[in-house]
Amino acid sequence: MKNLRDVYVIGVGMTKFARHPDRKFHDLGQEAVRAALEDAGISYDAIEAAYCGHVMQGSTAGQQVLDKVGRTGIPIMNVENACASGTTAFRSAWANVATGLNNVALAVGFEKMGRGPLKMSRIEEGSEEENKPPMMPFIFAQIFEEHSSRYGTTEEQMALVSVKNHDNGALNPRAQYQKPMTVEEVMNSRPIVGPLRLLMCCPTGAGAAAAIVCSEDIARTAKSKPIRVVASSFQSEKYGDPNEPLTGITEINQRTANLAYEMAGLKPDDIDLVELHDCFAIAEIIHYENLGLCKRGEGGKFIEEGMSKIGGKVAVNPSGGLLAKGHPLGATGVAQVFEIVTQLRGLADQRQVKGAKVGLTHCQGFGGATGVHIFARE
């Protein structure tokens, strides 16, 4: 890879994540983009390229969102990678500026989802998949069973992840769920698959988030404090045995994170806060390990000892994560950037991670794609 330019985030915007029954994806996206422009103190005319992450909103949904913000004729690309669609948009905007193709680029992620369990992408008519129950909770139940049998991870530890993230979500005015939960409430919530309970699974919902990235010279003129992107790592799967999902989820995420650390010249110990892909509570436990926040097999102990709460060794999902903040698919990866930038600017109010200097986002789309980005306050 050639020498890349420094890239800065100069503006972020985000809607509340919620059901939003009366709103379309268009105006959710527009709200997020306008907020990011206002935050950066620039007009839409300054944007030279836009990357729009979404899964279910249509092939030119990005244009539908942006047409009412400004019809400037810039290249608009709709990008998808399942649950990693938002991080794909952010990665693309980063690459656009890092390589010097443009000086200012926009990443926006948005989604309006229906109720009920997530269907895996668009399933071919007449295929075997069509009549199977939804796949994701099954996969993560298998992953839990394997992690549990190898390392003794417990259902209570999963519940503790959900409790922590709901505690954090209660401090985030943009979270879909803003109510603390007890371990008992989580453990007694409706069983979904095997040991997975409803409150250990992220909800569906609607929402949008946007981030504006730019080159260093433009960042110096921004209205808000610019935050530097010190690493962008994006990878697809190498290991694909469907009978070994724990190996699969370990390999791609650990590899992507290691490449990000290498690019940033940082170690896991240097990270003050993390927004990671807790689509299910067991995912957060395994990603502690994949991101090197603790040793392999010690993820359960890590949550139990309070290491990942705000004020712990490393604050994980201070926004509430997917479990409490919500997971409108395309929005998630960009919403993670919103949280890290807000935290590194010291503007996260009640949920502020004190003294935070370096933050990391981690987003995985099953299917598969993982993006890890590292951000630093200067």
Place this chain on the structure above:
Amino acid sequence: MKNLRDVYVIGVGMTKFARHPDRKFHDLGQEAVRAALEDAGISYDAIEAAYCGHVMQGSTAGQQVLDKVGRTGIPIMNVENACASGTTAFRSAWANVATGLNNVALAVGFEKMGRGPLKMSRIEEGSEEENKPPMMPFIFAQIFEEHSSRYGTTEEQMALVSVKNHDNGALNPRAQYQKPMTVEEVMNSRPIVGPLRLLMCCPTGAGAAAAIVCSEDIARTAKSKPIRVVASSFQSEKYGDPNEPLTGITEINQRTANLAYEMAGLKPDDIDLVELHDCFAIAEIIHYENLGLCKRGEGGKFIEEGMSKIGGKVAVNPSGGLLAKGHPLGATGVAQVFEIVTQLRGLADQRQVKGAKVGLTHCQGFGGATGVHIFARE
């Protein structure tokens, strides 16, 4: 924009476009990618990033195509822009190499469509759109009416476009329709909307195409003759009054083409052959004008005088175009690259444009996005 590196196409592959009732998009995509690798004389391990253009195949369809070609862990991005999804993939791969982010990148486009008229993207439940008839023929019928009333363009001239493209398609073993048509057959085919007849509308279908792009030093070692990309221009709409579709289709396409000519340092007269977006016969007539191949208002005369046939002033759609070669949405933009590269290498057999040195692709996704690329034999 910064200084960009020269980019070369070193491998192209394409399936036959057809209904393909017994094949999935996966293996169509794989066939195209394997053919492009074979053409370039490289293994999949050499690919550093992949961009996958499609509209209806699912959020991680690119991974599903590529997983069986090689699981190397590279960044795989699914990109969409309606009918311009393939050209979006090619543009993204070009940018990847032009900026030096990577040295070898893959663009693959694929689609398997159902029968019947194309529905406009994914329509929101309960929206007014849901019960309207398909939109595209209506829009292009309006465009014809306006062009006809301003410039005297005739239904017979539209029929001549279809006849030329079916003549060309009859020489292309990968075309969906390989049978010449007479003006009478076109004029007597089933009416669709207003003056638009069935044979003036491109068919739905299935197929895939792939192109491998790389830096100059790698191109020098390629097995097949490398073709240089001398311009990549990609724009979205500025003008969006739905009551003035002719103004809309003119503005974005002319602007995108002019930017490409400027980047290449070339004039329309320098172009030997063009693959353009003839989704409807009237579109080809208007795009002659938008691409500067003739003066505004003279598109009808241009086809009538045989200027755009193989052996004419500039060969337009020697592949058969969307009308005869077919239009499996995501595949189209990359299939245009396949044709231009094949022609510039002098390997187009019966449909060879003699002495072709410079070729242009033009692809438009309504919604909207237009990509124009210019290629040169060295």
